[in-house]
Amino acid sequence: xxxxxxxxxxxxxxxxxxxxxxxxxxxxxxxxxxxxxxxxxxxxxxxxxxxxxxxxxxxxxxxxxxxxxxxxxxxxxxxxxxxxxxxxxxxxxxxxxxxxxxxxxxxxxxxxxxxx
Amino acid sequence: xxxxxxxxxxxxxxxxxxxxxxxxxxxxxxxxxxxxxxxxxxxxxxxxxxxxxxxxxxxxxxxxxxxxxxxxxxxxxxxxxxxxxxxxxxxxxxxxxxxxxxxxxxxxx
Numbered sequence: 001x002x003x004x005x006x007x008x009x010x011x012x013x014x015x016x017x018x019x020x021x022x023x024x025x026x027x028x029x030x031x032x033x034x035x036x037x038x039x040x041x042x043x044x045x046x047x048x049x050x051x052x053x054x055x056x057x058x059x060x061x062x063x064x065x066x067x068x069x070x071x072x073x074x075x076x077x078x079x080x081x082x083x084x085x086x087x088x089x090x091x092x093x094x095x096x097x098x099x100x101x102x103x104x105x106x107x108x109x110x111x112x113x114x115x116x
Numbered sequence: 117x118x119x120x121x122x123x124x125x126x127x128x129x130x131x132x133x134x135x136x137x138x139x140x141x142x143x144x145x146x147x148x149x150x151x152x153x154x155x156x157x158x159x160x161x162x163x164x165x166x167x168x169x170x171x172x173x174x175x176x177x178x179x180x181x182x183x184x185x186x187x188x189x190x191x192x193x194x195x196x197x198x199x200x201x202x203x204x205x206x207x208x209x210x211x212x213x214x215x216x217x218x219x220x221x222x223x224x225x
Contacts, residue, residue: 006158042217043203046213046215049212091156104147109158
């Protein structure tokens, strides 16, 4: 089946540094990738939608200059958290849309980011 | 606005049956998903309903009524490993997924 490989699985970084999270579609072409953030005991919150070769569409309240999304190829999308702060500590998950029917979304395994 | 409601937490006994309800009000409807999420892990797909009725898949079944904006996930023969959060998500008219807050299911021996 369609697999999205996400790494790193977890990362600890110092406040003020930047962290890059990668999501690769291993056996299919992901034209659309969704980036979510999930705080403890809360549901998934969509941060942005990226389409290959174009600028990402950010949800209201998400700073585009802080959360840089690149989707330069059909198999790779990256999220860079710039100048990270402790409040950015969260679980970040990418998801690719496979189509418009049945189980049309597949998720990466998630990245636990801790900013100290 | 768009809204998906599901209970915050439910408790059930191993071997029993539990039904998790989900009601939604969204701008358009193109299908409803149920996902299972264990703590610290990404969601995993359980079911997808786009037409009214019951979809059965092993111990898990999902029901949809579009006229009522209602779905439920039915889990039978509960096992301890079923302890997890269950997320209801609706695909709206723009094919965006709108997520519920999730129902934490606690299974007791």
